[in-house]
Amino acid sequence: MASEMELVGRLVMSAALGSLIGFERERLSWAAGLRTHMLVCVGSSLMMIVSIYGFTDTLGDHVTLDPSRVAAQVVSGIGFLGAGAILARGQVIRGLTTAASVWSVAGIGLAVGGGLYTPSIAATLIILLILAGVKPLEKRFIAYHRRRHVTIKVKRGKLTLGSFNQALGVSANRVKQFIVQPGEDEEYDEVYVVFSRMSLQEYVLIRKKFNDLPGIESYSEMDSDEEIDPYSW
Incomplete structure (x- = not known):
């Protein structure tokens, strides 16, 4: 089992990675901004830690646990936040990208909680590239039509x-x-x-x-x- 300090470090890292994506949404004044993305990332990371390490005391010869069970619930359950980000825009269906970023941040949190540091950092950088870097290209080459x-x-x-x-x-x-x-x-x-x-x-x-x-x-x-x-x- 990982040490308590390492587990705390995973939560801090989740907050940091979530804040990077949340800041990009915050600067565009979307409903799901900095704090929302940080909370989703830290919360999903904590759930993953609990899923992996929270029930070790109950394990025995006749007791086995699936460490992926909570992660599966996070992936499906995070959809309510995404729906809120979409429906909050009023007369026009907007916020699909923000909803997708919230869902992606939950995945980052699960990865950090599971100790997959390199994939979680790589995913954060890729998502930031998609959100901030691809948009100017989209406006220039795609939004023309x-x-x-x-x-x-x-x-x-x-x-x-x-x-x-x-x-x-x-x-x-x-x-x-x-x-x-x-x-x-x-x-x-x-x-x-x-x-x-x-x-x-x-x-x-x-x-x-x-x-x-x-x-x-x-x-x-x-x-x-x-x-x-x-x-x-």
């Missing part, structure tokens, strides 16, 4: 899917989702539109046609590449 999410404020009852498609003309086939929601102002509706993946030039041409929409007050683009969830309103 991406879905466009637009919120349109119009006079109540003035804009329908038919009139919207008519205003867009041949570009109407780019409409992937069209959802109308009553706005906070009783005189206006909020229309959420998702366009299929397209280049910026194509989107600019479509956006010029918004001015021809009946009863339009304003419109804005949301920075997201995920589906609108009509059931989250």
